[in-house]
Amino acid sequence: MKRIIIITGAGKGIGKSIAIAFAKAAKTQRDFNPLLILVSRTVSDLESVAIECRSYGAEAEIMQTDIADIAQIERLVKTTLERHSTIDCLVNNAGVGRFKPLAELTEEDFDYTMATNLKGTFFLTQKVFSVMEKKRSGHIFFITSTAAEMAFKSSSIYSMSKFGQKGLVETMRLYAKECNVRITNVMPGAVYTPMWGDVQEAMKSVMMMPEDISSGIVNAYLLPQRTSVEELVFRPVCGDINE
Numbered sequence: 637m638k639r640i641i642i643i644t645g646a647g648k649g650i651g652k653s654i655a656i657a658f659a660k661a662a663k664t665q666r667d668f669n670p671l672l673i674l675v676s677r678t679v680s681d682l683e684s685v686a687i688e689c690r691s692y693g694a695e696a697e698i699m700q701t702d703i704a705d706i707a708q709i710e711r712l713v714k715t716t717l718e719r720h721s722t723i724d725c726l727v728n729n730a731g732v733g734r735f736k737p738l739a740e741l742t743e744e745d746f747d748y749t750m751a752t753n754l755k756g757t758f759f760l761t762q763k764v765f766s767v768m769e770k771k772r773s774g775h776i777f778f779i780t781s782t783a784a785e786m787a788f789k790s791s792s793i794y795s796m797s798k799f800g801q802k803g804l805v806e807t808m809r810l811y812a813k814e815c816n817v818r819i820t821n822v823m824p825g826a827v828y829t830p831m832w833g834d835v836q837e838a839m840k841s842v843m844m845m846p847e848d849i850s851s852g853i854v855n856a857y858l859l860p861q862r863t864s865v866e867e868l869v870f871r872p873v874c875g876d877i878n879e
């Protein structure tokens with residue numbers, strides 16, 4: 637059966653890896669036929685991820701969307717439903733971070749971070765959940781962070797947004813359990829992705845890689861519908877990197 641899976645932030649880093657992991661599962665799992673809707677603001681990134689996904693036999697479409705803009709979220713959901721009639725899985729992965737000491741953070745840093753991590757994640761979840769609620773099935777992943785529970789000095793605004801996402805996760809569980817929808821909170825520690833910018837080799841060597849996270853997400857999705865993996869926590873084996 638075809639599975640309509642929306643992945644936000646699918647152009648780079650963890651989201652790209654999640655898209656490729658779902659696509660690879662199309663090759664190895666009998667009866668798993670994903671149609672991946674790849675979402676981010678940069679079309680060229682999405683095009684190259686779509687080509688890679690198709691090379692594994694999965695269908696992939698790209699939808700350029702800035703989730704900080706509610707009109708664009710509405711267009712994403714409307715177009716997906718017009719084309720495919722349903723949505724089976726949403727991976728809320730798109731996220732941004734501005735990492736600076738407290739005194740250097742600006743109003744623009746605050747608004748930029750909250751617009752994607754909180755406003756965008758909330759409204760996309762709200763609209764997709766109403767589809768899943770009606771059909772009484774579906775799975776929503778939230779890629780939050782260990783920073784959703786633990787503070788780091790350079791991450792004040794980012795942590796606020798991630799603690800906020802965790803609040804949304806817990807609220808969504810209350811709604812989801814009434815209609816057979818699965819909610820998974822994915823909390824990674826440091827993963828080597830473009831989000832970190834230039835990283836010294838010594839630090840890179842102790843970070844996780846995106847594929848370490850994405851395989852767990854696909855495995856959670858492929859479990860029988862009766863079982864919900866509520867939380868996945870990933871940390872570098874040596875513990876958190878306190879940057």
Ligand SMILES: NC(=O)c1ccc[n+]([C@@H]2O[C@H](COP(=O)([O-])OP(=O)(O)OC[C@H]3O[C@@H](n4cnc5c(N)ncnc54)[C@H](OP(=O)(O)O)[C@@H]3O)[C@@H](O)[C@H]2O)c1
Nearest residue numbers: 645647648649650676677678703731781826827829830831
């Ligand atoms: N890397 C880590 O150590 C780490 C650890 C824990 C949690 N996380 C979380 O994991 C998620 C992915 O992080 P990452 O490290 O893979 O980041 P990344 O490499 O910077 O990739 C982020 C992706 O999100 C997209 N994106 C950002 N803002 C968007 C928006 N407003 N609308 C649509 N797409 C948007 C980006 O594409 P465009 O810029 O082209 O839109 C990009 O494809 C984030 O939520 C992050 O907070 C990361």
